[in-house]
Amino acid sequence: MKYSIYQMDIVPGNPSENRRKVQEWMEEEVRNSNPDTIVLPELWTTAYTLDSLEQYADQNGEPSKSFLRELAKKLNVNIIGGSVTNKVDGKFYNSSFVYNRSGELVYEYDKVHLVPMLNEHNFLSVGKAVPEVFELEGVKMGVIICYDLRFPEVIRSLALEGAQVLHIVAEWPSARTSHWRYLQIARAIENQMYVVSCNRIGSYDGVSFCGNSMVINPWGDILLEGSESNEESLRVSLDLEKVIQVRNDVPIFSSRVPHLYKKEN
Numbered sequence: 001m002k003y004s005i006y007q008m009d010i011v012p013g014n015p016s017e018n019r020r021k022v023q024e025w026m027e028e029e030v031r032n033s034n035p036d037t038i039v040l041p042e043l044w045t046t047a048y049t050l051d052s053l054e055q056y057a058d059q060n061g062e063p064s065k066s067f068l069r070e071l072a073k074k075l076n077v078n079i080i081g082g083s084v085t086n087k088v089d090g091k092f093y094n095s096s097f098v099y100n101r102s103g104e105l106v107y108e109y110d111k112v113h114l115v116p117m118l119n120e121h122n123f124l125s126v127g128k129a130v131p132e133v134f135e136l137e138g139v140k141m142g143v144i145i146c147y148d149l150r151f152p153e154v155i156r157s158l159a160l161e162g163a164q165v166l167h168i169v170a171e172w173p174s175a176r177t178s179h180w181r182y183l184q185i186a187r188a189i190e191n192q193m194y195v196v197s198c199n200r201i202g203s204y205d206g207v208s209f210c211g212n213s214m215v216i217n218p219w220g221d222i223l224l225e226g227s228e229s230n231e232e233s234l235r236v237s238l239d240l241e242k243v244i245q246v247r248n249d250v251p252i253f254s255s256r257v258p259h260l261y262k263k264e265n
């Protein structure tokens, strides 16, 4: 499966300009490298303009859903649609939408772990369910949003449900770049899955974001890494046989002893 990742800078509080940027990038990217799947970053329509949610957030996923659906169909490409601020039943969420190349909404997820360091609790509601597995091109995979990366139990559940690829859409601050990098490598090794991440670059409201979007194989090797501060298209092909090979070589899933693990509340 061929990927293109858009490590983008986001214009704060300007959804139409960000949609214009994304559309232009996607059209060029598909023309030049014909990926199967495209990945966008977290909150790519607005950046962290959480004090203006009434003004800029989607309503029931629109217009982002229509925008992503039409592009997926027109360009014949799967889209892991980053995330957007989204108002549903009077509450705001940080929502991710995944479309297949026929323009079908394959999966949607509202972020469940809200980030205290970015004041998400003051503006957003917790999603109702942890991430679940979905399929693109017959491959089981998952998507998480940024801070979710710190919660290994959620990613383990995806692996136990059969996910072979984990996507991480992010606005991860430069202040914690080392955590961003090491946690992704750890998640890839401990779950023996590909990790494909898309982080923004640039800054907003005094916080700078670290780029370093990554693709890591199930052995923990970094196949690709973005720069810290440039808008970039990152391109890679995943060999999914590698997941099977690593899981055979080091069979951690059959070594688990779940009956001995403590049940969490």
Ligand SMILES: NC(=O)CCC(=O)C(=O)O
Pocket (backbone or CB within 6 Å): 042, 115, 117, 118, 145, 146, 147, 148, 150, 170, 171, 172, 173, 176, 179
């Ligand atoms: N946008 C985010 O979820 C940022 C997460 C973060 O800053 C951290 O985990 O550190």
